[in-house]
Amino acid sequence: MSGIGLLIPIALLLGLSGLAAFMWSLSHGQFDDLEGAGERILIDDEGDTPPQHRTQAKVR
C-alpha cells in the first residue's frame, strides 16, 4: 500500500507534465508549420551572413 501511495502521485505527475508540455508547445506555435520545421534543419546558417532566424515568440 505504501508503494502505491508513492507511485500513483509520480505516475500522475509524469502524465501531467506531458500534458503541460503538449499545451505549451501548442500555444507557442510548435505545430504551426510542421513541413517547415522538417525542412529548416537543412538550412545552413553558418555562412557569412548572420542568421536571421527568430522564433515565433520573438517576432510577436
Add this chain to the structure above:
Amino acid sequence: MNAPVKHSEFSLPGVRCAACIAKIEQGLGHVPGVVGARVNLTAKRVDIEHEIGVDVPSLRKALGSLGFDAEPVLVRDDDLANRRESRQLLKALGVAGFAAMNIMLLSVSIWSGADGATRQLFHWLSALIAMPTVAYAGQPFFRSAWGALRHGHTNMDVPISIGVLLATALSLFETITGGAHAYFDGAVSLIFFLLAGRFLDSAMRDRARDGAGALLRQTAPGGTVVQPGGPSQWLAADAILPGMQLLVSAGERFAADGIIENGVSSVDRSLVTGESRAEPVEPGAAVIAGSLNLTGPLTVLVTATGPDTAIAGMARLMEAAGQGRSRYVRIADRAARWYAPAVHSLAAASFIGWMIAGAGWHESLLIAVAVLIVTCPCALGLAVPVAQVVASGALMRRGVLVKDGSALERLAEADRACFDKTGTLTLGRPELASADDLDSTERSVALALARASGHPLSRSLARALEQQGIEPALVSDLSELPGFGMEARAAGARVRLGRPDWIGIARPGVEMLSCGFEVEGRKPHLLNFADRLRPDAAEALARMSRMAMDPLILSGDRRDAVMAVAAELHVSAVVGMTPAEKLQAIERLTPAGHKVLMVGDGLNDGPALAAGHVSIAPSSASDVGQNAADIVFLGDSLLPVPIAVAAAHRTMRVVRQNFAMAIGYNVLAIPLALLGMVTPLIAAIAMSTSSIIVVANALRLTRCAR
C-alpha cells in the same frame, strides 16, 4: 528595436524547400526597414515584421527580386476564429487523452480484483481526474447539444452529452456511497474517441478554408493613387474611391473597376473568362478589378470599388447559387436524426421497465446509464470523419485536393457530369503549334525576345523553345512596345516579335492565335498557337460514362470550336452559353432528380460550379473557379476526375459498412445492457473494439485513389 512595427502577410505559391526558406528569410533581413520575417511552409505564407514606413508594394518587389511571386494577404477575422476552434479541439483532445489513459490504468486494477479501501481510493482518484476533464473537454459537445435543443431539434451531440453527464453524475454518486461500479473510464474515453473524430473533421475543413481566401487575394489589396497636387500614394483597396486616378504598372493587378485615361497595354482577363488570351487596351477602354496589366503602365479613372466591382457582383451570384448546397445535410447528421430519439426512448424504456419489474430506482438508473453508454454513437462519430480523412489523404497523393468536408459524400451521389471546354477539357493555354520553319539562329533570337515579355504567347513560345534545348541569343537594345511586341538588335539586325500586322503579315483569321517574328532582311514568319485537349481527356470521359455519369459539355465558346472537341470525345455539347445560362442548365437538371457534377475553371463557370451538387476545378483554373469548387486537381491530365469519383464511391461504401458494423455492435450490446449485465469493464471493451474496427476498416481506403 522599439520603433513601431507592423505585420504584413504574403502568400508565396512558389516556396517549396529549405533553400527557399533560407533565401527569403535572409534576403528580407537585408531589406532596409524589415525587422524580421518568418516563412510558414505548410501554409506557403511569409509573415514580415517591418517598420511603419515600409509599404506593401516595396515588400512585394523585394520578394520578387528574390525570385518569388508574392500576393499580399489580408488576414480575416473568421480565419483566425476557425484556427482557434481547431486549436481548442486539439487542447481538449490532449486533456481527454491524458485523463482517459490514467483512468484506464486505475480501472484495470479495479477490474483485476482490487476491492475495499483500494477500490475506493482508485474511484476517488478517477473522479478527481474525470470531473475537470468532462467539464473542460466535453464543452464542444455540450455547447452543440444545447444549441440544437434550444432550437427545438436534436443532433448526435444530444445523446452524447446526456450519456456523458449522466454517467459521470451516477459514478460520482457511486463513489460517494462506496458502490462497486463507476463509469468514469467509459465517460472519459467516449469523449476522447469522439473528440478525435471531431478534430479530424475540423482539421480537414481548415485545410479547405486555406484555399478559400483566394477571391479576395486576387483582387489587388490596394493600388497607387495620384494625389491632387502631391506625390502618389499607395492606398488599401477599401480606401480607394470612385473618381480617383489609379496608377497601374506592368505586372500589377487592377484594384478597382475603371476606364483607362492614359497609356497603352494589354490586359490578362483570365480571372474573368478563364481564357489566357491577352486583350489590347487603350484610353477609353474599361478594365475590371482583378485583371492583370501585362505590358505597359496605365492611368485608370476609378468607376467602381469594393462591393460595386464586377468581380464582387459575380461573387454574390455564386453565393446565391451555393445556398442550395449549404442546405445539404451530411450523412452522419442524417443518421443522428433517427438515432438520437431511438437511443433516448430505449434508455427511458429500460428505466421504466425495471422500475415496473420491481428494481429500485438506483438499479434502474444504473441500467439506463449503461444503455446510454453502450449506444453512444462512438463508432458513428468516427465512422465518417476517419473514412473521409483517409480517402482525401490518398487523393491528395494523387494530386486531388478535397476542399470541402462533405464533397466526397456529394460526389458519390452525382449522376450527371457537366464539363466546361476551355481550360477544363483543353489545357486552356496556347501551345506553339510548330516552330519548324525557323532555323536555329532564328529560334535562339526568338527565345531571347520571348523570354523578356510577360505576354502569354511569349511565355508559351519561350517554354516551347526552352524545351527544345535552345540557348537564347545575345540581343541588345531590348524594348517592349506596349500593345505591339518586342523589339531588339541581334548581330546588327533589327529583330521583332509581336502582332502579325505590326510585323507586316496578314492575320490568317480573327480567331487564330498567332504572332509574327522577323529578323531584318529575312522572310518574316507567322507562329501559330492552339489550345490542345488535355492528355487522357478521352479516356477520362470514357471512364465517366462507364460509371453511369453521362458527360455533357457546357461551353461559352463558338459552335465550330466546341463541335471539334465534342466529336473527338464522343460527347454531346451545348454551345455559346453565358454564365447565367450555364447556371440555368444545371438548375434545370436538378428538379428532374439529377445530382450534377460540374467541372469547370473560369469565372464564367463560377456560378455553375457553385450551383452544381458537387464541383471540380483544375488547379490552372482562375482563383474564382478554384474557390467555388469542392475539389481541385493538379497537373495537366484529366484522369483525376474519374479517379476522384471512383474514390468517392469507395469511401461511401466503407462509410456504409462502418455504419452497419456500428449498428450490428449495438444490436449485440443493447440486450446485454437492457438485462443489466453490462459492467464498466464490458462497456469499455465493447466501446474500444467497435471504434478500432471502424478505424481499421477506414484505413483500407489508403489505396482508394488508383
